[in-house]
Amino acid sequence: MAAEPRYYQIAVPSPLFGHFDYLPLRENPVPLTPGTRVRVPFGRGREVTGVVLGGSAHSAVPRHKLKRIARVLDDSPVLPATLLALLRWAADYYHHPLGEVLATALPAWLREGRPARLPGVPVWHLTDAGRALESSALTRAPVQRRLWEALVAVTDGLEAEPLGELSTRWREVMAIFEERGWVARHERRAESEVVPAPQPAPPLNAAQTGAIAEITGALDRYQCFLLHGITGSGKTEVYLGAIEKVLASNKQVLVLVPEIGLTPQLVERFRRRLGVPVAVLHSGLTDTQRFAAWSGAAEDKAPLVLGTRSAVFTPMPRLGLIVVDEEHDASYKQQEGFRYSARDLAVLRAAREKAPIVLGSATPSLESLKNARDGSYRLLELPERPGAAELPVVRLLDLRKLALDDGLSAPLRAAVAERLKRGEQSLLFLNRRGFAPVLMCYGCGWVAPCRRCDARLTYHQRSSKLICHHCGAEQLLPEKCPNCAGAELHPIGEGTERLESALAKIFPKARLVRIDRDSTAARGALEGKLKAVHEGRADILVGTQMLTKGHDFPNVTLVGVVNADQGLYSAEFRAAERLFQQILQVAGRAGRADKPGEVLIQTWHPDHPLFAALVRHDFNGFADYALAERSEAGFPPYSHLVLLRAESPDRGAALGFLRAARAKAETPNGVQLMDPVPSPMERRAGRWRAQLLVQSAKRAPLHEFLDGWVRALGALKQARRVRWSLDVDPADLF
Numbered sequence: 196m197a198a199e200p201r202y203y204q205i206a207v208p209s210p211l212f213g214h215f216d217y218l219p220l221r222e223n224p225v226p227l228t229p230g231t232r233v234r235v236p237f238g239r240g241r242e243v244t245g246v247v248l249g250g251s252a253h254s255a256v257p258r259h260k261l262k263r264i265a266r267v268l269d270d271s272p273v274l275p276a277t278l279l280a281l282l283r284w285a286a287d288y289y290h291h292p293l294g295e296v297l298a299t300a301l302p303a304w305l306r307e308g309r310p311a312r313l314p315g316v317p318v319w320h321l322t323d324a325g326r327a328l329e330s331s332a333l334t335r336a337p338v339q340r341r342l343w344e345a346l347v348a349v350t351d352g353l354e355a356e357p358l359g360e361l362s363t364r365w366r367e368v369m370a371i372f373e374e375r376g377w378v379a380r381h382e383r384r385a386e387s388e389v390v391p392a393p394q395p396a397p398p399l400n401a402a403q404t405g406a407i408a409e410i411t412g413a414l415d416r417y418q419c420f421l422l423h424g425i426t427g428s429g430k431t432e433v434y435l436g437a438i439e440k441v442l443a444s445n446k447q448v449l450v451l452v453p454e455i456g457l458t459p460q461l462v463e464r465f466r467r468r469l470g471v472p473v474a475v476l477h478s479g480l481t482d483t484q485r486f487a488a489w490s491g492a493a494e495d496k497a498p499l500v501l502g503t504r505s506a507v508f509t510p511m512p513r514l515g516l517i518v519v520d521e522e523h524d525a526s527y528k529q530q531e532g533f534r535y536s537a538r539d540l541a542v543l544r545a546a547r548e549k550a551p552i553v554l555g556s557a558t559p560s561l562e563s564l565k566n567a568r569d570g571s572y573r574l575l576e577l578p579e580r581p582g583a584a585e586l587p588v589v590r591l592l593d594l595r596k597l598a599l600d601d602g603l604s605a606p607l608r609a610a611v612a613e614r615l616k617r618g619e620q621s622l623l624f625l626n627r628r629g630f631a632p633v634l635m636c637y638g639c640g641w642v643a644p645c646r647r648c649d650a651r652l653t654y655h656q657r658s659s660k661l662i663c664h665h666c667g668a669e670q671l672l673p674e675k676c677p678n679c680a681g682a683e684l685h686p687i688g689e690g691t692e693r694l695e696s697a698l699a700k701i702f703p704k705a706r707l708v709r710i711d712r713d714s715t716a717a718r719g720a721l722e723g724k725l726k727a728v729h730e731g732r733a734d735i736l737v738g739t740q741m742l743t744k745g746h747d748f749p750n751v752t753l754v755g756v757v758n759a760d761q762g763l764y765s766a767e768f769r770a771a772e773r774l775f776q777q778i779l780q781v782a783g784r785a786g787r788a789d790k791p792g793e794v795l796i797q798t799w800h801p802d803h804p805l806f807a808a809l810v811r812h813d814f815n816g817f818a819d820y821a822l823a824e825r826s827e828a829g830f831p832p833y834s835h836l837v838l839l840r841a842e843s844p845d846r847g848a849a850l851g852f853l854r855a856a857r858a859k860a861e862t863p864n865g866v867q868l869m870d871p872v873p874s875p876m877e878r879r880a881g882r883w884r885a886q887l888l889v890q891s892a893k894r895a896p897l898h899e900f901l902d903g904w905v906r907a908l909g910a911l912k913q914a915r916r917v918r919w920s921l922d923v924d925p926a927d928l929f
C-alpha cells in the first residue's frame with residue numbers, strides 16, 4: 196500500500212479557481228484515491244463536500260496554516276479516473292472553477308455528502324414471539340390487532356405504505372411491538388426491474404442497414420459518426436440496431452436526448468425493443484431517483500442510460516457507445532454557471548474512453564457538418580423515408596402580393612378549410628406565444644414597455660395581462676393609455692393565442708388545440724393535448740417551437756408556417772441556422788406513409804436563399820450558403836468565440852468593468868478582443884448588461900490567453916460592482 200501523502204489537493208465547490216491543500220485525517224489515515232469525497236472545513240465555520248484530486252509531499256502553503264480533512268465519505272472513488280480527467284479538462288477549457296464543475300457533475304445526493312449507496316426500504320416483520328401470540332391477547336386493542344393480523348398474513352413483513360393504509364397510528368404501534376419483542380425491522384434492497392424479451396427490429400432499408408454496419412464496424416475504437424437523416428427516415432432504428440450489438444458484447448451505452456424529447460414513450464420504446472432496463476436521468480427526478488439511476492450505471496448494473504444534458508457525466512465502467520440525438524439542439528449547451536456543451540463533451544469523452552459516438556440529426560449543426568466535410572467525423576446519410584412515404588411539397592406564400600387577415604393569407608385559410616373537409620389535421624406554427632407582441636395606443640403611439648427590460652410587454656388575452664417574456668414581470672391590462680389617457684389601446688401583431696381565436700372565428704366547428712408554454716404549464720397538460728391529436732380529437736394544432744421537437748403527428752397533412760421571417764435578418768449569427776432547422780423540423784411532421792403532406796410558408800422574403808433551399812428540401816444547399824456566410828464573417832465554425840458578459844443594477848458599471856478587463860488584456864497574435872458593447876438587450880430584469888467578444892482562428896493561443904486573463908479579472912476593482920461570466924463557444928451572442 197502506498198504511503199499516506201503529507202498533503203491532499205481537494206476540489207471544493209467555490210467560485211475560486213484552483214484547488215485547496217488539506218492535511219490527512221489525524222486518526223488512522225488511509226491513502227485516498229482521486230475521485231473520493233471528503234468533508235472538509237472551508238471558510239468560517241463551514242464544512243463542505245470536496246473531491247480528492249491527488250496527494251503530494253509538498254504544499255505552497257505553510258503547514259500550520261492548513262486545515263485537516265474532517266471525514267472521508269467513500270471507501271472507493273465516486274468519480275472514476277477517466278471521468279475525473281474529463282472534468283478537469285472541461286474546467287480548463289471552459290475556464291470555470293473545478294469545484295463547481297465537479298458539483299455540476301455529481302448528483303445532489305452525493306454533493307450533499309450522503310453515503311454513496313442507496314438506503315434499502317425498511318420492512319417490519321414478526322419475530323417468533325410475535326408470531327406465537329394468541330390473537331385473543333389483542334382483543335382490547337383493535338388497531339394493534341388489525342396490524343398484527345396483517346403481519347401474520349405475510350411471510351416477509353410489510354413496508355411503510357401498506358401499514359399506513361391500515362392505520363394512521365401504525366408507527367406508534369410498531370414501536371410498541373418492537374419494544375415487546377414481537378416485531379423486528381430489516382431493510383429490503385430495491386429489486387431489479389423485470390424487462391420484457393427484446394422485440395425484433397422492423398424491416399430496415401439499405402441506408403439504415405448500411406449505417407448500422409458502419410457504426411458496429413468501429414466498436415473497439417473512437418470514431419465520431421454524424422448521422423444525417425431527413426425527418427421520418429428512421430434514425431432511431433439505426434441507434435437501436437447499433438445499441439443492440441453493443442449490449443450483446445456486454446458493454447454499456449449512453450444516449451443523450453434534448454430535455455423536451457425525453458418522453459415516457461421514448462423510454463418505453465428503448466426498453467421494449469432492447470429488452471433491458473433503462474436508467475433514465477433528467478431534471479424532473481427526485482434526488483433519490485436520480486442517484487439510483489446514476490449509481491446503477493456507475494456500478495455497472497444499468498446497461499443503458501437515457502438522459503438529458505448532464506447525463507453526459509454519468510460514470511459507466513464499460514462504456515461502449517454514445518449516441519447524441521438531435522445533436523443540433525440548443526438545450527445541450529448549459530446557459531448558466533458551468534456553461535458546457537454536453538454534445539462537445541460527449542465527443543471528447545468518447546475519444547478518451549475509446550468508444551464510437553453517433554451524433555444524429557435531420558438538421559445537423561453547421562459545426563458538426565463542417566467536421567464531417569473535413570473528414571474528422573464520418574458522415575452517414577439516410578436520404579429516404581422508409582415505406583416510400585413522400586416528402587411534403589413546400590410552397591412559399593409571397594406576402595408582398597397577399598393580404599393578411601389576423602395573420603393568415605387566403606391560400607393558407609383555403610388549405611386549412613380543405614383539410615377540414617377531408618377530415619385531416621392541420622398544424623400552424625408560430626413561434627410567439629401570447630396574444631400580441633405589442634400593445635399600442637392609437638392616439639399617441641405609446642407602446643407598453645417593460646419597466647425592467649429594454650423590451651415590450653406581450654399582451655395575454657386569456658389572463659388579461661401584459662407579461663414580459665424576458666423577466667417575467669406582469670401587470671394588468673391598463674384601461675386607458677398611461678401617456679394620453681386615450682382609450683384606443685390595440686394589440687399589434689400575432690401570437691399563438693390570437694391565432695387560435697382567429698381560427699375559432701373562421702372555423703367555428705373545428706376542434707382547436709394550442710400547444711405552447713402557457714397552454715401546457717399544468718402538469719399532464721401537454722400529454723393530454725398530444726393524446727387528443729393522436730386520437731383524432733383535434734382538427735387544427737396551433738403552436739410554437741414546442742411542436743418542432745420529438746412529436747409525430749401522422750394525421751397532419753398540412754403545415755402552415757405563419758411568420759417565417761422572424762430571425763431572417765437578426766443580429767444573432769445563428770438565427771438563420773435555427774430558423775432553417777425549426778421550419779425543416781416542423782415541416783417534417785407533415786404527412787407520413789400513405790398521406791402526402793403540404794407545407795405552406797408565409798414570407799415577405801421569398802427570394803431569400805434559405806427559402807429556396809427549403810422548397811427543395813435541400814439541407815446541404817442551405818449549409819453551403821450558410822457556411823460561406825460564416826466563413827466570410829469569421830464566425831464559427833471558422834473561428835472560436837468567447838463572450839465575456841457582465842451585468843449590474845448600476846448603469847455603466849458593466850461597461851466599466853469590461854473596459855477595465857480589456858485594458859488588462861495582453862493578447863497574443865491571432866487573438867482579437869472586440870470593444871465592449873452594451874448587450875443587444877441592454878437592460879433586462881432591472882440590470883444593465885454589456886459584453887465583450889473574443890475571437891480567434893486557433894484554439895491554442897486563445898486558451899493560453901484566457902488562462903491568465905480570467906484569473907486576473909476577479910481582482911479588478913470594477914469587478915466588485917458587477918456579476919460577470921465567461922461563455923466559451925457561446926450558443927448565442929445575447
Ligand SMILES: [Zn+2]
Pocket residue numbers: 636637638639640641676677678679680681
Ligand atoms: Zn396614448
Ligand SMILES: [Zn+2]
Pocket residue numbers: 645646647648650663664665666667668879880
Ligand atoms: Zn422584463
